[in-house]
Structure formats: C-alpha cells, structure tokens
Amino acid sequence: MISYELTEEQQIVQSTMAEFAREELFPQTRRLDDDAAIDTELLAKLWSTGIVQMQAEAEGRSPVTNAIALEELGAADATLALAIASTLGFVGAIADQGSARQREELLPAFAGDAFQAAAVAVLEPSFGFDVSRLSAKASRDGDNYILNGRKAMVPMASQCSHFLVIAESDGVADALIVPRDTPGVSIAEPKGTLGLRALELAEVTFENVTVPAAMRLGEDKGADVQQIIDGARIALAAIMTGLGRGIRDYVIPYVKDRIVHGTPLAKKQFIAFTIADIHMDVEAMRWMTWKAAWALEERQPVTQQAQLAFTYAGQQIIFIADHGLQMLGGHGFTKGHPVELWYRNARAISVLEGAAGV
Template sequence: MISFELTEEQKIIQSTIAEFAREELSSEARRLDDAAVIDAGVLGKLWATEFIQLHATVDEEERSAVTSAIVLEELGAADAGLALAMASTMAFVGAVADQGTQEQRETLLPHFTGGSFQPAAVAIMEPSFGFDVERIEAKAARSGDDYTLNGKKAMVPLAGKCSHFLVIAQCDGALDALIVPREAAGVSVAETKGTMGLRALELAEVTFENVRVPAAARLSGGNGADVQRIIDGARTGVAAILTGLCRGVIEYVIPYTKERIVHGTALARKQTIAFNIADMHMDIEAMRWMTWKAASDLEHRRPSVQSAQLAYTYAGQQAVIITDNGLQALGGHGYTKEHPIELWYRNARALSVLEGIAGV
C-alpha cells in the first residue's frame, strides 16, 4: 500500500502556509487580476515565506519535492497566479541548485537569498500551435568555444522582471538548458498582451536573437543538463497548484450551496449538486495523491516521467471539469465578479495548457 504520511515538520509547514495564504493572499487575488500585475508588496509577502531561499541551498536534504508540492497546493488554494509566481522562480533556482556546476551555484544562487523577491524563469514553451516539449525549435549553435542562441519562448511568467532565464533549446543534437541573463545582448521581452487567466503573472514572449552564450553557461557544464527532470518537476508543480485551485473551489461551493435556498430547499440537497460535489472531492483526492507520487519519485530520484505526466494531465483535465461544475453550482452568480469562481475557472483553463513554467 502506498502511503504519504506527512512528517511533523511537513504538517507544520502545511498549516503555516495555509494560514498565510488564507490571511495574506486570498484577499489580493481579485485586485491583482483586475490590475493585471503583481505589485512589489505582494511579491514581498511571498518572499517572506523564505521558501524560495530554501531552494537556493545546495544541500539536497534541505529540499523536498513533496514539501514543495504541499506548499504550492496551499498557495494555489488562495490564488493560482501567486502560486505560479513562486513556482516559476523555484523552478529556476531548484534547477541550478540541483544540476548546476559549482561555479554556477556560487555565482547565481546568492541572487535569490537577498532581501527582496527576485524573479527568474525556466523558458520552455514556444509560440507555435500544438507546442510539444519533444520538438523544441530554439537552437544553440556552436560559435567558437561558445554558443549562439536563437529562438522564441512564450508565456514566460514575470518575464519583464526576471533577472535570468533558463532556456531549453537544442544544443549539440540534444535538448539542453542554458542560463541567460535578462540584460544579455539579443534578449528582448515583448509587451504583455493580456490573457484570459493568470492575468497578474504578466505572461510574455521572450525573443533570443543571436545571443552569445558562454559554454560555461550550459547547466551542468559540458555534461548536458537533465532536461527531462526539469520538465517532470514543472509538471508536478502545476499539478500541485491545480489541486489547490480545485480545493478552493469545493471549499467555496459547499457552504454556498448549503445556504442558497431554491424552491424551498438548499442547493446542496439537490441530488445533481450533491453528486457533483462528491465527484469533486474524489477527483481532488486523486489529484493530490498523483501529485505526491510524482513529487516522491523526483525527491528519491526514481523514474518520474510517467508519474509526472499522469499527474499533470489528470489535474489539467479534472480542473476544467471541477471549476465548470463549481460555476454551474452558483448558477448565474458564478459568472459575476461578486464570487471568485469565474476567476478560478479562467485560471484553471490557462494552467491546463501551460507546459514547463513551474517547479517543485
């Protein structure tokens, strides 16, 4: 029998982050979505959790993918956009701490242990219909002892505020990861065009045109990065956020349908509504267990391709169904900004199609 009994430390972290998310972040979600930007004050609150800084340590015993999944679920229950802002930087920092050379760790990780939130991102997605991580078009071609990077990346979180990008590209005939500073010549960030969901993340396209990348900037040096591990971590991170988002939906829908009286009976007593809520609960439990299984595989360095893909795919599919059912439970009210369901629905739709923008 598979069991993921949380340690005492994990239980403390879970309850602490849950309280923080409920008291500090939930009330900000609507304002940030309307403004389509995450202000420095809210980013400072995320930074104050010191969870990103924890990922900047090279001591693997201090980092746990399962604990990260727990944290991202709690943040996702408050606001998926803020959870993804955290997870995006975690993905970059975690990749450097996990796979970077000694020089890369010593040079980069101190940037993420300071007094303010410093965004960074893994750039995987590309602006092509039917994007597939197995067919990356960005290329890094040898140019003397270094490389010349060309390509475009799409939907990069907080792109305009990032100090560094970890660009996944074809390099020497295989996928590799290259560390590129935001201010490098040839790097340009497009204006945010606005999206249906995750509006506050300022998702933007980043172009790399003849960017000179030193050979020393290849993650893991000349050995080549384990790109699949980065992708698996990203899929697991998104699954955790979607689990939290869906938990937020059910925790809102249950009290609403108990209090809402229609034709003399509480909505929660209507068979269709009651069965939908029961299905939501079962699906969320399945999402969480699949996410923790993938995170456990990553943490213990077991093969994680299948578990991460299954967790990500299932969470994406069920999140759309769960948020839609939540919307229907509120009837016409679900489409108004008076309730957060429409925001969660938009965020779920966006998260279900994004690939490689998070990390545990």
Template sequence: MISFELSEDQTIAQSALREFAAEVLAPNARGVDDEAKLSASTLDLLWSLGVAQSRLDTDEAGGALMSALLLEELARGDASAAVAVASSLGFAAAIRDFGSPEQVERFRSVFAEERFHAAGVLLVEPTPAFDRTNLRTTARVATGGYLLSGVKSFVPLVDDCQHFLVVAKLNDEQVAFIVDAGCTGLTISNRHATLGLRGLGAGEIAFDNVFVPEQNRLGGHGSSVVDRLLDASRASLSAILTGVSASVMDYVIPYTKERVAHGSELAKKQVIAFRIADMHMKIEGMRWMYWRAASTIDQQRPSSRFSRLSQIYASRNAMWIADEGLQMLGGHGYTRDFPLEMWYRDVRTLSVLDGIVGI
C-alpha cells in the first residue's frame, strides 16, 4: 500500500533543505553558472546541516525516498549542487547497502565530518550509445587484489573527489571497487565544458593498471549491486528534474500575473493559464512517480521498472516545462538577466543523463 503522507522526520528535513535552497543556493546559482564552479564553503555549509550523514546508518528506513526528497529541494535552488550531493549520497548508500562491516565503519567516520566529502559512483564510459552491460573498463586479478584499466566519464567535482566506486568487468561479472583518488595510475584525462550543470565541474578519469586491494572490492553479487545503484540513481535524477521544473513554474506564475501584453496580464490569457495548469499536473506526476520508485527501493522489492519509468517521464516533461517557461518570458527568456535560460540548459543536460551518470 502506498502512503501519500511523509513522516515527521521527512517533513522536517524537506523543510530545512527547502529553506537552505531558497536562502543560499538560489541567490548564488547564477554566479556558480558563470564561474563554472561550486563554492566549497557552500557545500560545507550544506553538509554541516547533518542531512546527509545518516546515509551510512544501517538502522535507518526509507533512505532512498529521503534522499530523493532532499535532492528535489536542493534542485529548486541549484541543480549543480543537487547533483554534486547526489553523487556523494550514492556512494555512501552503496557502501551502506553492499559494503563489508569494515568498509561501512571506515566511511561512516569519513561522512560524519561536517565538511563536504566529495565521492562518486563511476559507471558511464565515453563511448557512443553507452551500454552498461558491455563495459570497457576491466579488472583483472593480481597478487593481493586487482588491476583496473579503462576510462569513466561525467564524474562530478572531478578535481575534488576523494573516493570513487568504480564499476568494472571482471571476467563475465560486473564488480564495484572502492578507489582512492590518490592511487598511482589514476589521472584526470578530460574536463567537460557542458551546456548545463556548469558548476558541477565534471570530467573524465582514466585508470591505467590502478591497483585495488582485495578489501576494497564491494560485497554482494556484481549485477545485483549495479542494478540497485541504477535504480536509486534514476529515482534521484527524477527528483532533481522535478525540483528544477518546480522552480520554473514558481517563477513564471508571478511573472505572467504582472506582465501585460495586448491590454491584459499574460496569466489571464487562456493559452498561458492552461499551460501553467499543465505544468502543475506534470510536476505532480513526476513527483508521485519518483516517490513510488524510491519507496519500492526502500521496500527491497524489484524497482527497475518504476525507476526507469520515473526517469523517462521526468526527462520528457521537465524539458517541456523548461521550454514552455522560457517562451512565456518571450525574448527575455533567452537573456541571462532571467534564470529561465539557465534552467533550460540544466534540464537539457539532466535529461540526457542516464542512471549513474554523476549520480
């Protein structure tokens, strides 16, 4: 049975992040986009709220839904910040769900710190029509561990990440390995100049026979680990798209009420009013779909179908909402004096990401 009521803890956390997004992230989002870099102090301030630290609490229920709720609120302020946090949350959740007791204990102390800890899950590779069932990044057995070779793309905060969870092909199995940023043979091979999410500082990382000790192999069956990571990341991506879409709608409603064209406010024109109503319906649909996907994950039920449907629906409709919102501002929508063009670019970038691309 699906409950449409959030718990008290979820409501409190959601309210705290919404306030933070409105007061800290949103006013600085344009500057982050212009400078193509997220402020370390902003991420530290966000982390100090203590919202993310519980991701390694093995006794916590509702982790996927809680994370998705928080990401929607962060995306209302700045999509780049939301994806950066999602990347670290994805890493922490993977350690919690599949790591050995020693791995969980090691990273619980790391993520308990008040400073933001950049980490990421690396699956996607820089190949046309990437197929996660046919990875080019490989691992082979070596004395005391494994040797990793290959390239992973769209790694968030590539210059600042301290730990990676790298998915590679070992014989005929997909296996995840914990890799420290300072390993010999690991290099940043390219930094992406992206259309949107400019503050994310994404890039490519190359692995040239990087040695990974046996104790850094993530537990659990390989394919089940990757499937679970994909499902959670798609629900998170849907939540981020929902948050950006909500920002578009929240902006155009007061704008169209004040903007006068041909003798009356835009909001009084039927075509505009109907499109805003459509925005609202689509956003509600996006939100319920990612809630269901995340809830299914938390219940440890098969969730791939719900997560994929949620991602597809959110990607298509968020792009429509951003485009309609931009057009409601007319020529102003295409100028950097208004945030619509930035949201449009962010949504376009988010809508072409799949699964664990930076999440």
C-alpha cells in the first residue's frame, strides 16, 4: 500500500541528522575542501550519530532510513555524507550478503564507538570504464583467489581497514574482502580531485594478492554483486538529493535579496521558474531514492529502480548546481560562496558510480 509516511524512528533520524549537518558539518565544508582531508575529530562526531553502527546489527539495518540520513548529510556536505556512505557500502554488503562467519568476524569492528573506514572498490582507472566490464581479475587457486587489478577513486583509501574488491572471476563479477595490510595491496597517494576533495580518493593496486576463499563475500554461495552496485546507486542518489536541496535553500534568499535592474532577481520569471524546476527535481529525486531503497530493504528486484534513481539524480544535480551557480553570477564563481564547491561536488558525485552504499 503506497505510503510516504516516515516512522517515528525515521523522523527522529531525519531531524537529528539535519541538526547535526547544519550545526557541525556545514560550517566545516569550505575548510575540508581547502585542506583536501577529513579531520578525524569531525569523522568521530559523524560516527557518533550511530548510523553505520546500526547497520552492523541485523535489526537495525534499514536502507530507507539510511537514504533519509544521507540526504540530510548531503544537504550540508556531500563529501562527509559520502565518507559515511562509503563505509556503509562495505558494512551493508557484509551484513546483507556475508556468511555468518564473515558477519561475526568483521562487523563488530564497525559497531564500536571509534570511527572505522572501509570501502567497496569498484571503479577502475581507465576512461570508458563501466561497472559491467571489470578489468580486475580474481582467479581461483586451490583454497585461495589470486587478485590482480587496479581500483580507482576509493574513498579514504589510506584509512580503510578493508576493501571489498569487485573483480571478475570465471567471467562473472565477484566480491572479495581484502584487509588493507594484505601483501600485494598498495595504496597510492591521492592525486587530488575536482570535487569531494576531502575524501582523499585514491588508487589501490592489487598485485598477486592472495585472498582466502573464506574471504569471498558469501563464501561458497558467492554474492550478488549487482545488489552492491544497486545500493551504491541509491546512496549516491540520496546524497545528490541532499546536495540539490542545499543548493536550492542557499540560492533562494540570495535571489530575493539581489536587486537587478530595479527588482529582486527572484521576481524574474526565468529565475523563479528555474527555482520551481530545481524544487521539483529535488522532490522527485527523493521519492525515487526512497522507492529504490524500499525495494532493497524489502529484498524486491531493485536494479531498475536504483538505476533510474541514480540516472535522474546524476542528470538533474548538474542542472541544479549549474543554474544555482549562474544565479549568483560572478559571486557564484568565487570561493566567497559555497556554490562553486557544490558545482564541483555535483559533477564528481554523479560519475562516482559504486563508491557508496545504503
């Protein structure tokens, strides 16, 4: 029965995250971008909201609630939202698809009070890369897999305890859990990126890495890798919804205050209509994200919904950020306002397919 009603718990999560994002994250967004690093104190605060820890407990797992939380975080700072979503992607995959032993061994490290990063490593450093065409290969060798390949744009790679590496094995995509200190794993220095700079996105190389078969996600049963990609698409759509909302809420007071040729900018139909379009897109992005997250939570087929939510959000966030910047004119191009940062983040997040989860 179709309903858009949040549970009481979800309303609490929403308002708690909104307050946290507004009070703690938003004031730091420029500094983080300038520093191109996330400070550990802020990560600890973010961790203290408990969003990741809840996923490590079977009864606390809820992609819908996560999507709601990620929108709130994304409205303040998409980079920090993605820092959490990246770890959520790893934890969610273990919680949903890990064997009992894998869940038992790995999840407690993410249920504690101290921040712990981990990431799903999907993207590869080549133009024209596609999630359906993996170059990274895992070949079975007795009780082990031998993993070779390069993974790109891994969030906070140097801080991750584990990577969930998506690689091709026997012609199909498979997921291997690789502790970062495994011999053959090397993490490159971040080269710097257009946007989401504080994530320290970096390349990770796996060279003849021996991964025990027991560390294959789901062990003998294997894993549904598509579900991990679906979850990533939903998480990114949720953050883009927040980012779009943040831009909308920032430009509205600006265009009302700014007088151009005798009247507020907001009273020019083109500007007013564009703001209406931005608002509609944000709303639509949210409902699409919820619908896909709901399907994931209910273990319904989700690939199509996740793709549509991600595609729409990725397309419209550029429209929103582009027009948001344009409304500020020259000021939009300067670092005196956060819109240029959001513009960079919008382009970055909409192509970062795979580096997140709900």
